[in-house]
Amino acid sequence: MNEQARKKRIIFIAMFFLLALLGAWWWIQQQSLELVDTVWTSGWVLLASIFLPSIFNLRKRLAAFNVGKASTWYAIHVVSGFVAIFFYILHAGFKIPTGAYEILLFTLFALVSVTGIAGYVVQAILPRRMTETGEEIVYEKIPEEIYEIRNSAKSAMLAYTESSGSNLLSKHYDSALRWFFEQPRFYINHVLGGAKAPAWVRSQFEAIRRFASPDSMEHVDEIERLALHKLNVDTHFACQDVMKRWLLVHLPLAVAFLVTVVWHIILVHVYAS
C-alpha cells in the first residue's frame, strides 16, 4: 500500500478519535457545570471506548467478508485503546480504588493497557530486529532448522577430527558448542537486542582458531558459519516467540476485564436503581 495513503489514514483515525475524546470531555464538563452526576455519562463513554478495541478480534473471523482492511481496524484498536485510558481516569478518578471489586477492575484494566502498549512497542521494534538478520524463518520450522544445523555442525566436527587426527574440536564441541547448538539460546539477549550472543560465538571460535590445524580449518569455518546462522535462527525464535506469547497474555486479560466490566454494569444498575 502507498505509504502516504497509509499515513493519511492513520492520521485521520487519530484525529477522529481525538475530536471524539475532546467532544466527550467537553460534554462531561458541561454536565459537571450543570451539577449533573457525570459518572453515568463518563461510564457509558468509557464502555464505548472499551468496546471498540475489543471488536478487533472479531475482524479476524470474518475473512470471507469485505469488512474493511484489518489495518484500519488495528489503527482503531490502538487509538481507541489509548482513548479508553483517558476515559477510565475521567470515570474513576486519578486514584487507586479501595473496594475489592474496584481493585480487580483497576488491576485488569491496568494490565490490559500495559500489555497493550508493550505489544505495540514490541511489534514496532522486533520485526526490524529480525529483518536485520537478513534471513526469514517461519516460527514453526525453527526446531527443524536447528536440528539440521546441529547435524551439520556435528558432521563438520567429525570431519575435522578425522582429517586432523586431533580431538581439539570435539572436546570443545562437547564442552561448549553442544550447549549452543542444542536449542535456541540467549533468548533475553536477542529480545533486548544485545551483543552478548555474537560475542559468545566469536570468543568460542577465536579460542579454537589459535590451536586448530591450518589444514583442517575449512571445517572450523563451516561450524562457525553454522553458528552464525544459528544466531539468526535464535533471533527469529526469541522475537517471534515474544510476539506470539504477548498475545496470549493480552487477550485473556482483555476477556477477563470485559467480563468484570459487564458484571460491574449489572451491579451498578441493580444498586443504583
Add this chain to the structure above:
Amino acid sequence: MSEEVNSLSASTTLERPKRWDSAFDPDLVEKDFETIMSRKEITEIDASFPPSLPLDGIVRNDMRLTRLERGDIMVREGDYGNSAFILIEGKVHIATNPQISVEQLGGSSAKVQSIFSRIQGLLKKNWVPEVRMIADNKQLSQTSSERPAGTSIPNIDNVMETHEMITLGEGEVFGELAALGRTPRTATIFASTDVVAIEIRWQGLRDIMKYDTGWRKRIDKNYRETALANHLSNTEILKDLSKEAAEHVSQGALFETYGAFDWHHDFKNKKSAAAEVIIAKEGDYPDGLLLIRAGFARLAKGSDYERRTISYLGAGDTFGLNELYSAWKNPGQKDFQLSNSLTALGYVDIIRIPVEVLEEHVFPNMPEPEDLSSALDERTAADDHLMEWAVDNRFINGSQTMVIDLDRCNRCDDCVRACGNTHGGNPRFRREGDPFEKWMVANACMHCKDPVCMIGCPTGAINRDQYSGSVIINDTTCIGCATCANSCPFENINMVSIRNLEGSIITDGSGNGTPIMKATKCDLCAGRPGGPACVQACPKDALQRVDFRDFQAQARL
C-alpha cells in the same frame, strides 16, 4: 557388471546433450513420418539445411500427426500454445459470433460469492481441508458417454447451428503466431469433422523459417496481415503515423526471436545463473528500433562483473530509440553507439524496424523522444540493487507479486489464516521466501504476464479470468496431471489430494487407492468482494500485491 559400474563411476565425460534428445512425438511411427515427408508443404521446401539440422530431422523430431474426432478442441482461446498446425485432412471451424464460452472450453470465470454462501461458510466451518463434493467434481466422461470437459465442444451440432463460423480446410496453417510469439491463442479452433493435422513445435517452425524463404514469407505474410498493424498502432511512437507511413513500417519490419521458449526449466534449475541470450550489446552500432512483442529483456549497463541492471523491458517497450533519433538528428556526429545492453530473460519476441524505415517514415513526423539516459547515468549501484534482485529472480514476470515488508510484518500469520478461511481450510500460499533488504517475495502465485504454467494444460483448466486477467484454475476440469505445477518456475502451484466431508481421501476407484489430485494456487480470492483476503487481513499493511515496474519507485521512498 561390476566392471561396467566401476568404469561408469570413474568416467568424467558425458555425451553432450543434443537438441533432439527429446522428440515432439517419441512414438512417431514410420508411416506417419512418411506421410508428413510426402506433403507438398515439405516437398516444396527448397532450402539447404546445415548437416547438423537436416529437414528430415526436423520432421522426425519437431513434428507429429495429430488426429482428432469431430468436436475436439484443437486450439483453445487464451491458451499459451507452443505449436502450429497444418491441416491435411478434414475441416476445422472458428466460432466468431458469439464466441464459445470459457466454460465450454474447460475454463471458468470468477463468480462473485453470494452473502448467503459466505455466511454459510462461516457457520458451517469444516475442519477438513480440500473437501470436494464428489457429484460436483465428476467429469463429463464419468457421467455420460461424452469426452472429458475441456477437450471437446459439448453439443457440437447446436454450436455449429447457432454460431457464425470461419471454416479452415486442407492446407491451411494456423496457430503459428501464438507459437512463435508466445502470446495467448486469439481464437478457439475445433474439429468439425474427423481431422488429421501436422503439428509443428515452435523450435522446428523457427528453424524451417530460418532456412526456407517460402515458409518464412508465408508466416510473415500471415503475421503482417493479421496482427502486426494492431501491434504497431499500440506502440507509443508509431500510433500517430499516417496510414501510408504505417504501411511502409509494417512492410519493412523484421521478426526475431531470442532465448528458449521453455526458459522456465533452465531457470528452475539455475535461478539467477540461467542463460541470457544477448539481443543488443552496449557500444554496438544501432541498426534498428527493437519493439518487444512478448517476453522480457534485461536492460543493463557495463559489462562482465560491472554489468548493472538498470531496468527491464516487456511487451510494448522499445529499445534504441534515443540513439537512433540522435544519429538521424545529428548526421555529422560520429561514433553512434548503443548506451545499454539488452539480453533475453527467457524467451523474447522482437519486431525490428530498420533504421532506413525509421528515418524515412517515422522520425520526420515525431517529437524528439525524452532522453532518459542522463538520468539513468546518475544512478548508483545501490539505486538499482532492488531491480537487479527482481530481474535475477524473474519477479518482474508477476503482475500481482506478493511482497511483504519485513520491517512491518509481525509474523502473526493472519494473512495465511485469512487465505485458508477463504479457500476451504488450506492456504494457497506460503509465507516464505528469500528476503532482500526489508522485502520478501512470498511463495504465492504472481499471476505472471508470461504464464508458463498455462503451457500444456491438457484440458484448459488453468486459464486467465476474462475480466480480471488473473490466472485461475477450474477445479472441476483439472485432471491433476501436475503439468502446471512442474512448469511454474516459482513453485507456487501445489498438488493436493482431495477429501470428502468425513476427511477421507478421494481415490480414482481403480482399486490401487490412487488419490485424485488437484492443482491449487492463489486465485487472488476471485469472487470475494474487496480483493485478496491476505492483503485485507494484514493488520500492519505489510503485505501488498505489486507489479515490480511500479514497486521500485515505491520501495525507494
